[in-house]
Amino acid sequence: MRELDIASFEFARRRRGLVIVCVLLVATAGLTIAVFPSFGESDIDFAELLESYPEEFQAAFVGSVTDFSSLEGYLVVELYQLVWLLIVGSYFAYAAGSLVAGEVDRQSVELVLVRPVSRTRFVVGKFLAMLPAVAVVDLALLAAVVVGAGLIDEEIHLTRLLAVHAVGGLYLVACVAVGLLASAFFGRVRRAQGAAIGVVFGTFLLDSLTVDTDYEFLGALSLTRYLDPGELLVAGDVDWGGIAVLVAVTCVLVVLAAEVFERRDLS
Template sequence: MIDELDIALFEFNQRRRGILIVSVLLVATVGLTIAVFPSFGEADVDFAELLESYPEEFQTAFVGSVSDLSSLDGYLVVELYQLVWLLIVGSYFAYAAGSLVAGEVDRNSAELVLVRPISRTRFVLGKFLAMLPAVIIVDLLVLAAVVVGAGLIDEELRLSRLLLVHAVGGLYLIDCVAIGLLASTVFKRVRRAQGAAIGVVFGTFLLDSLTTDTDYEFLGNLSLTRYIDPGELLVLGNVDWGGVAVLVAVACAVVVLAAEVFERRDLS
């Protein structure tokens, strides 16, 4: 008899190589980003004035609430967390999760698994659980790389605030996984599921920035990025607990919805 943990373990083992590659690339990105900071900080540029010259939509999407790039924490928010983490890493996890169920259906192997004594709901849950260690590994490795990198250039970062960024950032990535999982249960083809998952993450990222301070700002509430602000977390140490609650609720609701969709789906 198999259960969701067996499925999670098997799925995670299948993805170890990809997780390792992504982790190495992200650690290298962190190292390169931090290595540039000393020369960046010595540049004779008024970065506050430069930021104000950008369109408001650009500031919201790629700068966030940061107004000072001369400190390492503000620099990391703009160069690493606001763009790389929220958009690129989030899109990767949504893309990866897009193949969780659709991949089985596409290969006609889902029916072979489901003839065993396991419900479709537990099957979907097992697939979701397989991605949680991947999120944790990437999250911790990037955290360690930032701490080590800051030490190598003799810059100080408040560890408590850095932990906040990665804790809430990890929740955000789990939401991205849930979005990919839902797409994977809706579409039968992997490419369609992955494309839809990336489209949702990228589209809502833009929706948040393009609707800020407009008559349509309420639409930005549909975006996950509305509930996480790396600048507030890392620079100011402020936690939006309401936003954290939304991220947790969204993850749970989307996983339940994905299981319900797959329960009602015809695999023939």
């Protein structure tokens, strides 16, 4: 049994849940886009309204967006900044929390490891199983946004949208790596999943609450620091340094997960 065999088997087990997530996410995107025409016709000055909120709130739920009249700016605030970064990111961290710990909980890990496969290959195979899952969710939301924009006769910058989903996919993979490490470290699924969500959600808040404070450097611990949907979709600016950090963090976390599981006593 090799990494790809493990990945294929694990992905097949998760197909039903993946379909449900895609349906919910596409429905969310559809409803969000459907509201945009009435949003644009409103007499409310949303920019002025948001300025009345604390900077921490703006950092968490608005990001760098200042123009809400365009579909791109609206989508960043209503879809990508919160749903994508926090909810979808937490989901993948949560799902990855059961990759290794689930096998230990079910006491099926020993049946796998008696075959000619090392613990490192086992962990890598589990990680690889989540990559097509990330791709499916990413492409599902991309298609929903493109189709939704067409249905309301609104133009959207396709190149920038592709950039958001490309970098957003790397962010989700990094969230998977967070869950994988938690899964390799903890012996119980609930602990691993709780720790994974806690890290993603906690660092999201940390990044938001420390903006423009003496502790802003702590926000560097959050994966959201390296992905700004507003800069990508509205301004069209790509943070290559942030992309490099996401890739490096993912690699380090996967290596750590493999090393932790290699040293674990499963008796």
